[in-house]
Amino acid sequence: MAPNVSDDSMTAGETDDLRVGRRKAMRYVVPVTVIGVAAATIGLVPALADSGDPDLPKITAQQLLDKIAASDVQQLSGTVKISTDLGLPDLGGLESGLLSGAAGKGGDGSSADPSAKLTELASGTHTLRVAADGPDRQKLSLLENAAEYSLIHNGKDVWGYDSSSNEVYHSTTDESTDGAGEPPATPKDLTEDALKAVDDTTSVTVDGTVHVAGRDAYKLLVKPKQSGSTVGAISVAVDAKTGLPLKFTLTPASGGAAVVDAGFTQVTFAKPAASTFDFTPPKGAKVTEEDPETAKDGTDAPEHFGDGSGSTDGTDGIDGIEGTDAADGFDVLGKGWTSVAVLETGGKGVPSDSELGSELGSDAGGALSGFLGSFGDKVTGKFGSGTVFSTRLINALVTDDGKVYVGAVTKDALVKAADSAK
Incomplete structure (x- = not known):
């Protein structure tokens, strides 16, 4: 059903067009493999009239939803800051213990395997460099102390490289994978999935304007109408010119800091240099090839870049707020x-x-x-x-x-x- 969007409401046909438009736009945003955790953003800050926010033309919530759906950004590069605070107790040695245990049970143990490496984004604050040039070329680099982890998709090749251990993980992708299994990571990814939960149980409004990464943006505010949800509000900063979500903020109903934060601190929409997506394993690096059997049946296969269509075999989106569609298996x-x-x-x-x-x-x-x-x-x-x-x-x-x-x-x-x- 239609969301509660101020003065506007969507017909069933408009809803279908919105979903198709969002999926089209999604193809051109860096589809990154992180973890199946719904979260990444900094606090929800209300727009104040005297806060220095940009003076933009008035827009309705429906018009802003349409702007997001029509977004067709194909090239970009920039820096993203991700913060996650799920309120988990101290993991101590759990993460390394589980990973080493999994390796001992038949995993290859490569530190460059993205399905293991990018679990680090499940907690704390991290800085990422991202670049995209259409559906076939994307790159994400996780910046660490004196080291860097990079995940590169160039055509059919997907490379993971961990500079700290000088290890490389290589897999291939084709149209049949269609981005299956990729959890949300960038502000666009998170927004795409969150908007699938917009129905008659949701309030959607425009909450002023804001500057993000030096760009003028509108703020879209999405809030559950129902009691019992742990989600307090979702705030999305939408680029006024391109319609690209620049920042996604999810705050809990319990209050306090945001559960997650994914926001650009710098972004440009110029075409990245072709060399950005080139990769050759460094001399002496240990190279691990994806097991073709696990890749075929999806068991223990590493997550990787796809074409970003957003199609999956199971439930898309943020766990627990996807809506009423049942996924296979439950x-x-x-x-x-x-x-x-x-x-x-x-x-x-x-x-x-x-x-x-x-x-x-x-x-x-x-x-x-x-x-x-x-x-x-x-x-x-x-x-x-x-x-x-x-x-x-x-x-x-x-x-x-x-x-x-x-x-x-x-x-x-x-x-x-x-x-x-x-």
């Missing part, structure tokens, strides 16, 4: 911002210390056990009993009989959903 309870996904694990719920140690090794299993125990809450209801694992955005209820309820909803909403399923 059901969805409720609608809109309070929808909850239900997964059948076939297991017994939260694994024991011994089970974790057996699966991941003693170090990784012990780290994960301590991690889970540090933020899990025991709950009971008509569904039976289980454990709720909470972040500032995504919460999950793992029942003792092996069901998982997950969404961008409160603990009480999860328990209510589990009870209603009985």
